[in-house]
Amino acid sequence: MELEIPGVTPQMAQVIRLLASGSDPYEVGVAADWGSGPVRVQLSYNPRRHLPSTRPALVAALGASGFDVRTVHVLMQLLPKASVVVGVEDEGRAATLYLEELQRLEKQWPQAVEACTRLMGGRLPEVAGSPYILAIDLKLGRARPVAWKFYWSFLAEEEAVLFETAARLWGAPLPAALQGLRRGCAAEAWMLQLRFGSPGKTLKIYKTWAYHPHATPGAAEELVALGAPQQLAPGKAPTSVGIRVQADGSLNYTAYWCLARREDAGHRL
Numbered sequence: 001m002e003l004e005i006p007g008v009t010p011q012m013a014q015v016i017r018l019l020a021s022g023s024d025p026y027e028v029g030v031a032a033d034w035g036s037g038p039v040r041v042q043l044s045y046n047p048r049r050h051l052p053s054t055r056p057a058l059v060a061a062l063g064a065s066g067f068d069v070r071t072v073h074v075l076m077q078l079l080p081k082a083s084v085v086v087g088v089e090d091e092g093r094a095a096t097l098y099l100e101e102l103q104r105l106e107k108q109w110p111q112a113v114e115a116c117t118r119l120m121g122g123r124l125p126e127v128a129g130s131p132y133i134l135a136i137d138l139k140l141g142r143a144r145p146v147a148w149k150f151y152w153s154f155l156a157e158e159e160a161v162l163f164e165t166a167a168r169l170w171g172a173p174l175p176a177a178l179q180g181l182r183r184g185c186a187a188e189a190w191m192l193q194l195r196f197g198s199p200g201k202t203l204k205i206y207k208t209w210a211y212h213p214h215a216t217p218g219a220a221e222e223l224v225a226l227g228a229p230q231q232l233a234p235g236k237a238p239t240s241v242g243i244r245v246q247a248d249g250s251l252n253y254t255a256y257w258c259l260a261r262r263e264d265a266g267h268r269l
Contacts, residue, residue: 005030005232007041011065011092018061019045019086024054025262029239031087032229035252039229042096044087048261058086062095067138071119071145072097075136078112081105082134095138102131103153109134116148122196125169128161129154129192137197147197151206154190162190162205169194170203170245177251178243181207184225185218193242204254206242211258223255233257 003013008030020026025048033040047054055076063069065088075097076084082105085098102109109131113124116134129152137147154162159182167174169192181187191206209216215237223238224230242254 003028003043005041005043006229007032007039007232008043009091012043012088015061015065015086015088015092015095016043016045018064019047019058020262025049027261028259029256030232030259031254031256032232033252033254034227034229035244036246036250037252040089041232042087042089044085046085047083055084058084058097062086062097062138065092065095066140067095068143069138070143071136072138074115075099075112075134078115079105079108079134081108090139093140097136097138099134099136100132102134106131113150116150116196120145120148120197122148122194122201124150124194127152127165127169127192129158129165132191133193145197147195149193149195151191151193154192156187156189159187159190162192166192166203166205175243175245175249175251178205178245181205181241181243184222185209185216188216191240191242193244195244200247202244202246204242204244206240206254208240209238211239212237226253226255228253228255233259 016028027046027048029044031042059069059072079099082099083101085100087096112134117123132153133151135149136145139146187207188210189208193204195202209219219238223241236257236259238255238257240256244252
């Protein structure tokens with residue numbers, strides 16, 4: 001599969017090819033963000049098996065692409081067993097490092113959150129969901145991350161708790177579009193995200209669907225109704241949709257598709 005996708009530049013594809021050049025299994029995905037500005041595209045690499053060499057390889061690839069990875073090193077030392085995903089966007093000028101599956105690291109993730117608090121500001125509230133992801137946004141030419149994001153996961157049956165929590169954190173009734181996520185096709189699970197840093201704190205709700213060879217019934221139609229750029233991943237099953245509300249009330253939408261996994265027969269990048 002060639003990475004000739006609208007919005008994916010050679011620089012972005014090169015980072016992913018560098019990471020996928022070994023023999024380890026992986027997933028490559030594409031995400032689109034649209035709403036209050038031009039469509040932004042992120043290409044991501046998710047190692048499916050975390051060997052001792054995996055994390056250094058991810059950091060080395062970011063460093064070789066020109067990103068300042070000192071903060072990344074600190075957080076990886078604080079969370080040595082977290083799974084790691086890398087996403088690149090903005091023609092390769094921006095990247096995000098995702099430290100995932102934090103619910104397995106109850107004794108460690110508060111230390112990493114405290115480190116982010118010192119670095120970026122913004123304290124995490126008490127949330128009923130399960131800690132899931134700590135994400136760090138990087139930009140070329142910046143010695144410090146531009147933002148950090150924290151995700152909590154909720155089971156499908158915890159939908160009401162999620163939306164009650166989101167409204168409490170937002171301090172006002174949620175926009176109708178966010179409430180609209182409760183309609184349409186059923187969720188496999190939910191995520192709540194708070195973002196700290198430039199341009200300010202935001203709140204985001206994700207509805208996620210199970211990974212299947214075929215799309216969850218109604219998922220593709222739901223994305224079309226929200227204006228998703230379908231040309232990014234024709235024929236691929238969407239696995240999540242998210243809506244972010246900004247401080248000024250404007251909305252941004254996100255969708256994610258799995259492009260390929262190494263386990264696929266004959267797959268090559």
